[in-house]
Amino acid sequence: MRIFILAIYLFTLAFTSNAATHQNGMTRAYSLLEDAKKEGGETYAPSVMKEAIFFYEQAERELKNGNNKRAEEFRLISEIRSRTAISIARKKIYANELQRLNSEIEETNSIKKAYEDELRKNAATLEQIKDRMAISQDRMLSSALDKLERASGRIKAAEDVSSEDFNPGILDEARQTYIKAEESLASGEYQRSIELSEKAIALGERAYDQSKTKFKLRSNILSKVTGIYRTETEPIKSGLMVSIYGVFAPSGRTILFDAFPSLDAIAGVLAEYPNLKVGIEGSTNEEKSEEGNTNLANIQAEAVKKYLVAKGLSPQRFRIISAGLREGGNDKTRDPHIELILELFDSDNT
Amino acid sequence: MLAILFFLFSFSYSLPKDEDEEILSNIKTLETRLSSIEVGSAGIPTEELNKASQWIREAKISPDFYSTGFTRILVEKAFYQIEFLNNLIDESMIKKEVDEKKELLQKMKNQAEELKTINTQVVEEINRLEPR
Numbered sequence: 001m002r003i004f005i006l007a008i009y010l011f012t013l014a015f016t017s018n019a020a021t022h023q024n025g026m027t028r029a030y031s032l033l034e035d036a037k038k039e040g041g042e043t044y045a046p047s048v049m050k051e052a053i054f055f056y057e058q059a060e061r062e063l064k065n066g067n068n069k070r071a072e073e074f075r076l077i078s079e080i081r082s083r084t085a086i087s088i089a090r091k092k093i094y095a096n097e098l099q100r101l102n103s104e105i106e107e108t109n110s111i112k113k114a115y116e117d118e119l120r121k122n123a124a125t126l127e128q129i130k131d132r133m134a135i136s137q138d139r140m141l142s143s144a145l146d147k148l149e150r151a152s153g154r155i156k157a158a159e160d161v162s163s164e165d166f167n168p169g170i171l172d173e174a175r176q177t178y179i180k181a182e183e184s185l186a187s188g189e190y191q192r193s194i195e196l197s198e199k200a201i202a203l204g205e206r207a208y209d210q211s212k213t214k215f216k217l218r219s220n221i222l223s224k225v226t227g228i229y230r231t232e233t234e235p236i237k238s239g240l241m242v243s244i245y246g247v248f249a250p251s252g253r254t255i256l257f258d259a260f261p262s263l264d265a266i267a268g269v270l271a272e273y274p275n276l277k278v279g280i281e282g283s284t285n286e287e288k289s290e291e292g293n294t295n296l297a298n299i300q301a302e303a304v305k306k307y308l309v310a311k312g313l314s315p316q317r318f319r320i321i322s323a324g325l326r327e328g329g330n331d332k333t334r335d336p337h338i339e340l341i342l343e344l345f346d347s348d349n350t
Numbered sequence: 351m352l353a354i355l356f357f358l359f360s361f362s363y364s365l366p367k368d369e370d371e372e373i374l375s376n377i378k379t380l381e382t383r384l385s386s387i388e389v390g391s392a393g394i395p396t397e398e399l400n401k402a403s404q405w406i407r408e409a410k411i412s413p414d415f416y417s418t419g420f421t422r423i424l425v426e427k428a429f430y431q432i433e434f435l436n437n438l439i440d441e442s443m444i445k446k447e448v449d450e451k452k453e454l455l456q457k458m459k460n461q462a463e464e465l466k467t468i469n470t471q472v473v474e475e476i477n478r479l480e481p482r
Binding site for chain 2 (some may be wrong): 007069070073074076077080081084085088090091094097098101102104105108109111112114115118119122125126130143164218276
């Protein structure tokens with residue numbers, strides 16, 4: 001009896017354990033069915049889903065009838081169909097995404113091509129601009145060199161008409177401007193170099209124009225004065241310096257007769273240029289003292305003035321330069337003489 | 351008793367009928383299909399391949415105890431499993447293709463963006479050299 005009860009007990013235990021296992025399996029199968037539905041199995045693989053449900057129901061039926069082995073197989077098939085439905089649904093979703101991606105790739109490719117075309121066009125334009133600029137740069141360099149050469153020429157021309165003497169300020173400015181133009185050219189600033197060269201040209205021309213008149217005047221006077229007996233003529237900054245020798249006897253205050261021709265000739269030249277101002281300075285070293293020499297020199301200068309005025313020249317033209325006060329005075333070792341400073345650059349002489 | 355035993359024995363070991371030949375043929379087909387899947391089985395979990403292999407074996411050795419086509423059910427199970435494996439392969443391939451396309455798309459977008467940036471720089475340079 002005990003054995004019988006024990007057998008029944010063990011059988012029941014086995015049966016319930018077995019039943020629980022099958023129930024767990026069915027739960028799993030059902031869960032898979034639900035997952036397949038959620039993943040779109042009914043939309044994308046309806047026939048497979050139907051099969052999954054059919055086999056699940058078959059499994060339930062077989063379980064009810066006690067056919068556990070068959071139930072197990074049907075359950076497994078249901079699971080396989082559910083998972084197949086999931087796989088098919090995923091494939092369809094991937095296929096849709098692939099389609100979308102292909103479309104987007106095509107669109108992006110078009111955009112990329114458009115950018116490529118535009119870039120190609122703009123790159124060509126940039127290339128053309130750079131080519132034009134390179135040509136332009138070459139032309140500018142050529143122009144800058146040309147201007148520099150002309151500026152150099154104008155400055156040289158101004159120097160040839162003694163602008164150093166007549167317009168030192170303007171000439172100096174022209175030179176400085178020329179140097180800056182050269183520096184700009186060297187550093188590649190062609191436009192600036194051209195502008196500076198043009199300024200240097202203008203300054204050089206101005207210096208030349210203002211100087212050539214004076215230069216011509218001085219040259220004319222020089223040619224007239226040079227050759228007068230007992231005279232030496234020297235161009236100076238302000239005009240001309242005419243040194244007349246042997247005008248007075250040693251320590252004399254009266255003009256020697258021999259000097260008259262020279263003074264007359266000078267008077268004649270001065271008469272041709274009525275606007276010419278004249279400074280007169282005596283230069284002597286015959287007296288013992290400096291003061292004495294100065295006094296004698298001044299007296300002699302006054303005498304020459306008086307003589308020239310007597311020849312019809314206006315006294316306002318003359319001024320006596322006190323000996324020793326003139327800058328750059330003559331060497332005292334030279335013979336006594338009278339110096340006439342012909343001042344070409346007073347405003348009346350322009 | 352002997353007669354009954356003999357009858358039962360001959361019933362168990364009777365010659366295959368047409369239906370059995372069909373099942374055998376199906377099993378052979380499944381084996382061939384499984385072989386071709388195993389060749390290109392990248393992306394398929396080994397566990398699933400083993401299931402197919404095991405179920406085909408079970409179908410091959412299954413005596414049809416129930417005479418209700420139990421072997422046929424086993425064959426069907428193996429068939430569905432192989433169909434599942436084929437779908438897994440397709441799914442893996444198409445997923446790979448999607449990933450590659452995504453990568454390609456991103457690369458193209460980056461290239462387009464780069465072209466756009468370069469183009470902007472070129473236009474700026476043009477405007478700088480020749481202001482409008």
